[in-house]
Amino acid sequence: MKRLLPITLAGVLACLAATGAAAQDYPSRDVRMVVPWGAGGGTDGIVRKVSTIAEKELGGTIYVENIEGGISATGVMQAMSARPDGYTIASLTYDSVVTVPWQKLLPGYNLEKLALIARITSEADAIIASADASYGTFEELIAAAKEQPGEIQVAIQNLGSRTHLTMLRLEGMTGAKFDLIAYPGGAAPQKEALLSGEVDYAVTSLGDFASLLDAGDAKGIVEFSDAPNPAYKDVPIAKDAGVDLEMGSFIVLAAPAGTPDDVIAELEDAYKAAYDSGEFQNWVAKVGVTPSWLGSGEVTDWANQTQGDLFTLMQDLEKQGVLKQ
Template sequence: MNITISISSVATALLLCMNAHAASSTNFPTKPLRMVVPFAPGGGADLTARIISEALAKKLGQPVVVENKAGAGATIGAAYVARSAPDGYTILYTTPGPQITNPHLMKSLPYDPSDLKPISKVSVAPSVLVINSNLPVKSVNELIALAKRKPGQIRYASAGIGASSHLNGELMQTLAHIKLQHIPYKGTGEALKDLVGGNTDMAIDTLAVYMPFIKSGKLTALGVTTPTEISLLPGVAPIADSLPGYDASPMNYLSVPSKTPDNIVNILNKAVNEAIREPEVTDKLLAQGILAEGSTQQEIQALITKEQAKWQKVIDGAGLSPK
């Protein structure tokens, strides 16, 4: 009799827990959410995250508070989210670093990349191939031809080893079978200053940074890193027109701890995609040179897998893998 009662009690308790979990998932969210940005305040990712967080809060009916946890190549913020409760209330606003490039650039990470489950892509930041206007070329094809005539003599600037602006150049070298001279700087500002001043010859970095100098004629745009032409820079062809397969536009996306229930991820995915389609959000992002672009959860997961393979090949080929 006691055994029967005990089994019955356990079954009832389990059923109540399951019902409570289902109810909490169905009612999600019931309190404020945190959007962790693994970069310092004021940067491009931080500004974009704040635009999206405001729109997302309206869709979810709860505040979405942005928290900056910068440092160690975005691994501090990524680790914080990966270790958080898998309840959907702690979200990572991320760039390719934490899951796509860092695993191939760093000997060890304070988290496993698989500890993060992507929700949705939210934006793409087109980059542009720019040259100092004194360089005697007028197209990507002419630049490649010059690089083949003068291997290792064309200097390309980046924001530092492992930065997207560095890997963009490595991808170009790989696909074009050319040798450029990489000049790493301590940030985009220093790289930009030397490029405009003629101390380096070219760069492939975020359009928003270089647009004012393209408009003023101090730099010449040869190609964009997106597979197709973009409205922000009409008349400038994709690099892929000259180098088939070239696609190097950093995406931003949202992730949660991997054990977060799928139904909560689905709620977040729906809200995110609705939020970034709002004209006000689209316009604000476009003003920063960023394209709003959502996805299904399955699409972003497949894209991450594809990008991991692509950039691992580039990083290994450039000899950047940690020894």
């Protein structure tokens, strides 16, 4: 037994040395960025853009892999279970931080299995109408939903998702009643539904629908924010219509827990440089996305606080019979 101790100690030291060397050489191969939503949606576009810029700073390729399912849980779980070496990272959204843990969708899903790198955006939800929708203003839409309760169809994302919660809160605050149609998979299927005429309204961020807004195929009729969107200043905010409702999503970058600190620092530095670049800032301004940076020293506390506050709100709605877990 006495002879095993030096061997074991030598093995530990060798592993530590290997980890240090790996961190110094990072990245020595391509980095996989998991986007837990479908290609073509808002999150996908933003993450692809910032990663393309970040890889120049990092000195290696960052490629995006879209892994859909479980309101983002399927893709995020892959990141949680990946080797913590910096070669698999992921993007998280509201549903990853709030909806999935709230609904307990996947056993073993726990944000403590991730090391959060940074928050890069904070996006308010909005109601977006098709170009030929019957009600072209927020006031007209609310009035019609009161006169015709349950008749006006609105595309949300998943049942229990952020967009669902936004509409439930809006109904509670205004007395309007909508027919909420779930389109799992993020903004991409909502776009298809609006373009095909399945629905005339959708709720998500203006940035998610930037291509349709810019083409004139859709228009924003209200945004649930505290200030007008810099890219879409003509879209009114709900507060100006007497509805004090603020709601929206965000994008957070993360790596598996246990990823070496210096690797996290390299990733954070690369993405911060990309975030600060004129290329990214000009691009997000054009697509109506609000850049909002929180680094690794702040983002975990912010995520925990956000999750706790929204859990409290959802528990209250559940007690009222408005929301089911």
